[in-house]
Amino acid sequence: MMTTMQTELKMPKIAMGAWAWGDATDGNGYFGNDYTEADFKPVFEKALQEGLNLWDTAAVYGMGASEKILGDLARGTERRELLLATKFTPQIADGTAEAATHMFTASMERLGTDYADIYWIHNPADVQRWTPQLVPLAKSGQVKYIGVSNHNLAEIKQAQSILEAAGLKLAAVQNHLSLLNRSSENAGIIDYCRENDITFFSYMVLEQGALSGKYDAAHPFPAGSARAQSYNGQLAELGDLIAEMRTVATAHGATVAQIATAWAISKGTVPIVGVTKVKHVEDAANAANIELTAAEVTTLETLAAKTGVATIREWEKDMQ
Template sequence: MGSFMTEQHGPSNKPTHILRQLGTSNLHISPIGLGCWQFSKGNGLVGKYWPALSNQTIVDIVQTSLQHGVNWFDTAEIYGKGESEKALARTLQQLNVPPSDAIIATKWWPVARTAGSIRDTIMQRLECLQPYPISIYQIHQPYALSSIRAQLEAMKDLITAGHIKYAGVSNFSAKQMEEAHQVLQQYGLSLISNQVKYSMIDRRIEKNGILDTAKRLDMAIIAYSPLEQGILTGKFHSQSKSDVGRELNRAKAQATSVAPSGIRRWLPGFRQARLIKTWPLIEELQRLALEYEVEPGQVALNWLIHYHGHYVFAIPGASRSSQAAANAKVLTFHLSDSEKEHLNQLSMQVTL
């Protein structure tokens, strides 16, 4: 039996307390985590992607997530040059979360750096997150100046020194994640996760070997952008639940009710032709949302974390507490096998 075959429930035995083992680690986390890029405070080029959130808004988001069963947080060095990490740690302290209860995943930025930077900068990461430990330390991109072997040997040194608990990667190909795993295996360790883009309309990891490799190595997939910048919420197709029965030809006449803004205007998924093509999937998400008394995006996330068993975790972000509550509500219901398969078929018709 693989490490993903058990789900634990909290004392209330409600789905909101579902915890899964992450890869071969001893970490048990909720299938939905909280992505914290939006905590960057508008700092740095990457941090400017999001508007700066107030300290109170961040507190509300984290508190709501914790109250609804989300028990881990994903951040990164590059998110506001450490501002996201600092904001998260500050907030957890304000909410009186003990360091022993905090599960934090962060990332080292490798571009134009060597493996030595992994060792040289770890104290900066720990300082930004103090007093909270780093449960999962991930290599953010496969573009360092050093080899994968050198990078993972540096990660091994951090684990041995007690600076981090586990090592993961992000945006690694199937071949790269296997190489990284093999390096750690030589030291009796395992690579526990690969964080990649994955959603119902971007299923490339199912075609390029990443998901198959993760399953074979008993490794977790952490899906970022699981709602495709909001496309899978349906708000760019139709705001009204009364439109669920609308015919496709009418959808072609009026594909959206909310115009994309900012960077979304330039993303392929928000073009009119693409929105029209994805309408049948959105329509079914809306129908199931009515049946389960949830929102279409919650159905999409539920499919993502359950369709492949226990291998896929997702890290949607939230810029207000209501979004955090909506993300966590994904843990409160289960689609049937037939519903998941029907969504799978619709998804395959529109996926990348």
């Protein structure tokens, strides 16, 4: 794990995700919610109370709306008390030679800060092209740590090599990881990160709610949302897994969602948990204190494999 980040930045065990912030207001956006900034204020405050001060967003989330909401809420907090992470998304780059700098500058304006604790390349559209563009941002101090997201092992090594040639270090990797999607683990990425002092951040550990215990075949995701399209047809296959997660949760005085998050922590990763309600923050805080036994982990992984459910989404790939 990345000792310098953990020590200097006092990184919490769990990061707060703002992907769903700024979703479409008609109820049919990606997540199918119509929350406003006012709804997220108690969520933000609760996270700080729990010591969960690492926030992950991206320029593309709500096309800037997520960053703007987070920035507005953060303005009353000392910057040194927050860890803000956002992303450069190649697909919305402006086509110039300084596209990353331009996107970064706009993100900082929305977030109300002049530096990012972590700045990610959102996906490996062209590792050789985009990785070097983060070098001047890091050398100027505007980016404290560089990370890559949705990269496979070969692409991670390529990015690391480019940064090392510039006298920098790849500090973090952020990939999809859950009981239903272990491709980064199976491909050796988590082991590689551990061996090379790179922090692995796991996103979608709850599969956007499919592993929260809230949804099942009788209680599907809101119709019309992207989550509904991806998960509703597979919820029935998750029955045995969710039942076992409930059993494990009872043994630990926890919730199903907390078990899904605790599993990701047991893998030596830092989960990024999407939070739109105070309860989500409470779940995350409690999950950080759960230690699953080896037997529990094995049982959960066995049942997850038996579901046959595929959760690799349209923007990503199987890392194996």
